[in-house]
Amino acid sequence: MTFRHIRSLAAFGALLAAGVATTGQANAKDLTLCWAAWDPANALVELSKDFEAKSGVTMKFEFVPWPNFADRMLNELNSGGKLCDLMIGDSQWIGGAAENGQYVKLNDFFDKEGIKMSDFIPATVVGYAEWPKNSPNYWALPAFGDVVGWSYRKDWFARPELQAEFKEKYGRELAVPKTFGELKDIAQFFQKREIDGKTVYGAAIYTERGSEGITMGVMDVLYSFGFKYENPDKPYDLEGYVNSAEAVKGLEFYKELYDCCTPPGHSDAYMSEDIDAYKSGQVALHMNFAFTWPGIHADANVGGEKSGYFPNPAGPDGAAYAQLGGQGISVVSSSEKQEDALAYIKWFAQPEIQQKWWEMGGYSALLKVVEDPKFATSQPYAQTFLDSMAIVQDFWAEPAYASLLQAAQKRFHDYVVAGQGSAKDALDGLAKDWTQVFDDEGKY
Amino acid sequence: MLKSSVDRVAEATPRAIANRMHGLSDRALAWLFVGPSIVLLLAVNIFPLIWTIRLSFTNFRVNRPNAEVEFVGLKNYLNILSDRDIWLTMQATAHFLIWTIVLQVLIGFTLAYLINKKFRGNDLWTTIIVLPMMLSPAVVGNFWTFLYQPQIGLFNYAVGFLTGADPSSFSMIGDVSLAPWAIVIVDTWMWTPFVMLICLAGLRSIPGSIYEAAECDRASKWRQFWTITIPLVLPFLMLAVLFRGIENFKMFDLVVQLTGGGPGSITELTSINLKREAFEKWRTGYASAYAVILFVTVFGLASIYVKALNKVKQR
Known part of the structure; x- marks a missing residue:
């Protein structure tokens, strides 16, 4: 290597060093x-x-x-x-x-x-x-x-002819539901109804398979029906809590709501699909996280006085809970x-x-x-x-949460959307999956 | 005396380089050229493969850098092979693989046979037919979700128009019985042109003189098709099946965009399931064993197939 080569290399090195130093300062x-x-x-x-x-x-x-x-x-x-x-x-x-x-x-x-x-x-x-x-x-x-809550078409609820028809059919006012049972009645009432020359549907709920969607939706109902993650006195003891009779009823309810009252093709819907269904005027009720509400309020189609908001209604025993976001x-x-x-x-x-x-x-x-x-x-x-x-x-926040979430996604989607097995099978399977995860984690 | 090309190159080489190369044998020179490729291959293919095999015998989780890694022997392999859900994903993959190949071969060969005939606008039609395979699978998956949309989807509208059924009465990607076919239809739409192109290459490689000889022997068109066209195109067809088989065995993007593996787990192919184990549940050791099993399966099947392909070519 000649002196000329060494000199060129040194100059190149100096330039490089200056460049790195400049970048470092900028960052x-x-x-x-x-x-x-x-x-x-x-x-x-x-x-x-x-x-x-x-x-x-x-x-x-x-x-x-x-x-x-x-x-x-x-x-x-x-x-x-x-x-x-x-x-x-x-x-x-x-x-x-x-x-x-x-x-x-x-x-x-x-x-x-x-x-x-x-x-x-x-x-x-x-x-x-x-x-x-x-x-x-x-x-x-x-x-x-x-937090998960609901928005609804206040303007549709206020229509005298719909109020009269609802009262005749259900014997009560068409108003914000106090229980999930009432919510399903309202969703059924609006399902496939003609409003302003357009067919509308009951409710947009979470059914997404890939990430966390259906779990975030199902848990809202399960909590209010009596689901518990574990024995309050014995951590990670799941049997009889995750798959309790109350939890089974809650999961059955969610499937009934999906089957009776969602728009066609609502089999893989999460936040954005639900908000699209609501803003396009397809549904009367809309389950979603609260972050969507400012956007709904400002929306030209469904915003302002056209929409109202309510928290999760109560389950059969009067308990009401909501999924934390x-x-x-x-x-x-x-x-x-x-x-x-x-x-x-x-x-x-x-x-x-x-x-x-x-x-x-x-x-x-x-x-x-x-x-x-x-x-x-x-x-x-x-x-x-x-x-x-x-x-x-809130859902499990354990280090193994991803495995716990994926098991729930699979069990809930298999039952609610794909209609495979019973709610009891799904929750028994979920309790087994979660127990296995905690066993792998050395919790027992 | 005429100089050989080697001599001419040697003379043209600058003295400085020639001095440095002096003493290097042909073998050493060959290694010098091939070496970087081999190092690259070892670094990006062979080493990760060996590392994956090593991890497959452990309980390693990449999201637990501080946890102790234990050797678990064949536990991961046994758990995978005895897991009912994994066999269901294998079934879903087999359904997808078999039907896409059958349909793509039948339609692809038919299209190639038709395109091979001389007619006006031949080139234009060829270009139109191959367009789908030039699109990104993610884009194709996305726009087919719109085509399959029960309320506004063109596919549902067309089916409704042809059959009289209410377009919003069925959901191709939300119905358990339809979803496996929904992904087969889209993959067939996208990749049939690829099979067609390979078949077309095969058809165009058949010398016209063979058909002329057959004509002289008064062989019917039907007989020419079965005794000339099919046997001579078969190696090309088998090659297309090999390519599509390997591609569809690891199918991921298109199906994730279309169905996300749902409804339930009906369209959860092995690659989607593997990704969930590796990058959602972070069971790295388990996922490594899963990947090794899939690799051995594909490699084994492909090896058997390539042997069969060689036999066909030798005939």
């Missing part, structure tokens, strides 16, 4: 936040401009559509990837992310910055932040409160920008930012915001959100 004030691609994410982009202005940190966002969100982001966490500095991950990931060291534990940070979990809606703290559940170990700040915001352990990420959480936790978050369409979980006397009347769906958040239950 030093970037933060990437990972979340699902949906309306609230767009609101967060707007909200974060305030943080950018105050901190000088440029926010980048990685949003993935819901059906692929878990796949994509869990891959990222499991591989120790550095794409995300902040993760607004699903509530059920918390166990795995905490036990596998994928999220930074936030207790010391909260203490230092005076952020108190008692300032947030208790259900969101348990659901989004704690692991183990009901212990003061925090891995996230409640970021987006969400929503997420907490966490700092990813493999991030090299943890200080900036913590600064973002500190900024996000401020009451005025949380208030702005709610005003922009994000469901704040801060008590100061939701307990404000003006909150319940600030939007037509605000009271329903509060009522629903008061009755939430």
